[in-house]
Amino acid sequence: MxxxxxxxxxxxxxxxxxxxxxxxxxxxxxxxxxxxxxxxxxxxxxxxxxxxxxxxxxxxxxxxxxxxxxxxxxxxxxxxxxxxxxxxxxxxxxxxxxxxxxAAGVFPIQEDHSVEHLLDNRHLWLRSTYMRDILTVRSTVFGAIHEYFRANGYKEFQSPILTPLACEGGSTLFPVDYFGDEVYLAQSWQLYAEAAIFSLGKIYTMAPSFRAEKSRTARHLTEYWHAETEAPWLEFDGLVELAEGMVCNVVKRVLENNREELERLRGGDMDYLLRVKSPFHRITYQEAIHKLNEAGLDIEYGDDFGAPHERELTDIYDKPVFVTHYPQEIKAFYMKRAPEDESKVLGFDLLVPHVGELIGGSQRETDIGAMESRLQGEGEDITRYGWFLDTRRYGSVPHSGFGLGVERLVTWLCSLEHIRDSIPFPRTPNRYRP
RNA sequence: GCCGUCGUAGCUCAGUGGUAGAGCACUCGGCUGUUAACCGAGCGGUCGCCGGUUCGAAUCCGGUCGACGGCGCCA
The missing domain is CATH 2.40.50.140 (Nucleic acid-binding proteins)
Incomplete structure (x- = not known):
């Protein structure tokens, strides 16, 4: 000794x-x-x-x-x-x-291992160079997002995780027994944020969101970290610039701080990341449909993109691509109609290779009548949205916001095969242990 | 929710009807420059589970559970 x-x-x-x-x-x-x-x-x-x-x-x-x-x-x-x-x-x-x-006992992870065994022993697999590299990049990503919003005058605002209402009609919620009442795990910060901008101005958050969909894909988690922002007086073009600036800042920071980790994770292929600088490509939904048909895919105006369509679009472009002006029928009730064409919304998706939709955002509808008829059209009970509709009753202003899946961002940056490796303890439809 | 693949030793897998196998790990022995060290020996099993066919099932059939891969839905 x-x-x-x-x-x-x-x-x-x-x-x-x-x-x-x-x-x-x-x-x-x-x-x-x-x-x-x-x-x-x-x-x-x-x-x-x-x-x-x-x-x-x-x-x-x-x-x-x-x-x-x-x-x-x-x-x-x-x-x-x-x-x-x-x-x-x-x-x-x-x-x-x-x-x-x-003096350790026999370590359960050996040279040969299956995906299943590593997930069962996730608490031990964290020690691998692979997981350490990813989690190091992840830490930089979280820091860079906070840094970007704060540097641009955004305040951090927190919403409840336990919530009585849905955000978007289609998504499935995790129910929680609240002393005999049913409440849900939040799937978005947005509705509460739209109330808060009247007080704080520009705001953002990074918080867990929950989706109870049994999505069996390489880009879905049931519990994920959601970076969201909402800003009063911000209109569509400014929103797109904000999203682009945020992604660029994250890429810049990980290249500065985690070059070695990224080179190991990406197998030395850094060319793509080094290209990720303003401006990104911007196309309308209509142009995207045209491109897809030219490429030989079978899709009609009015259809939403599936995985093959997103893949084709991200293959066409050498940088992330914004797709804007979707038909309103395939987007959420809170998106504002485009003034030049009421059939389209001032919404965008940012698509990146392999993970598809990285960010979704929109200028928000401010016309209370339009929102109500839209909600009713989706079979929602309007009375449950009472407090939210108040945001359109007392000094309503133009405003916009977006949401980003932080794990999708990490997956994209690290070029991971599956999103579950972008988070220490992944939650997927089949797995909630360890 | 739909389609598909796979469940055999601690781990990774081979085994298509006739006594359960290999490599690694682990234990013991050997080795003063190893690189996933090497050499020798040993330990290690309710072949996911339930039922059926058969003289006989890890193997064929039905069901069930679990995991993984893809689609759909979304961030």
Whole structure:
């Protein structure tokens, strides 16, 4: 046993050659181990990287204690850093002391693993380089979204998670027993936000949203983080610019802060991300239908896009693409009609490769009569929207907002096969554990 | 909700009607420069579950449960 050390060195500093020849102490977990008689090699992982430690029966007094250590045991190691081409990464720590913090049991995750096994052991799989890289990018994404809105004068506003009403007719809600009454887990912040802009002005949030749809796809979660914004006096063109600016800021920040992680996750293909700068492509729904028909897909004006249509549109363009001016029949009741053509709405979707719809937004309808007839047309009980309709009764102003699926953003940035890896503990129709 | 694939050792899988297999992990032994170390030995099973066909079922049939992949719906 050696004495406690006040300072520990990050593994990545050793791998950058910053401590060669010095005595350092590191602490972390055994990532891999190789034992050849009276010498053992321990690859030690900390949050910054993995470095090889060499310990022999001559160099450490408790060699017999460390020789049988299993993967993921936690240790402190002190020793001299040496540059050595035989070591993975080119550097190793030649141990003079190894302090066993905890000798782990047999770790359930081995080299061979299935998707199912990794999901069952998600709490342990978080330790993988893969998950660490994604969650590091995710942290930057959350920070960049907060930063963008605050830098543009937006205040953060919170709405309730337990709510008595739906936001959009079609979506399915998770019911919750509220002392005998039925309430629901929120699927959007928007309706409450539309009440708050009259007080705070420009606002945003990042909060969980819940959808009880049994969507079995690589881009749906039942619980996801929803970045939403709402602003008074903001009209459609300004809204599109706001969305574009936000995405650009996130891309800029992850490229600045997480270049290494992104290169590992994207297999070195960074060209696409480096292209993501203003302006994005902007086409109308009508133009999109035309493009799709030209490309040989069978879709008529008035149909909503399916996965193949979104895929084709994102393939055509080399950057994210805004699709605007959808027919009002296929969009939500709260979207404002386009003044030049009442059959269309001032709404947009931002489409990106692989994940499809990243953001949906609109200028909001302010005509209370139009909203009421629209809700009735969808079979909604208008009395449940009483308080919300008050936002159109007392000093109504033009306003706009959008919602972004944060996990879809992370999935897109990291080029993930499935959205479940963009969140630490994914909730999907078939899975709510661990 | 619809379509499809798969459930065999702790993990990844092979096994198409006749005594349950391999690699890895783990345990023991060997090895002073390993790179997913290597060599030898050992441990390890209600073949998802229920029923049926058969002299005999991991294998064929029916049902059921679970997971995964895709579509639809959405962010």
């Amino acid at each position: 050696h004495e406690k050390h006040a300072e520990y060195t990050d593994v990545n500093e050793i791998l950058k050659g910053e401590h060669t020849g010095e005595k350092v102490c590191i602490r972390g977990w055994i990532h891999r181990t190789r034992n050849i008689g009276s010498m053992v090699f321990l690859n030690i992982r900390d949050p910054t990287g993995v470095v090889q430690v060499m310990a022999s029966s001559d160099s450490v007094e408790n060699y017999e204690e460390i020789k049988p250590l299993l993967l993921e045991s936690s240790v402190e190691v002190c020793g001299e850093v040496a540059e050595d081409r035989r070591a993975p990464g080119g550097y190793e720590v030649r141990a003079s002391g190894v302090n066993v913090i905890h």
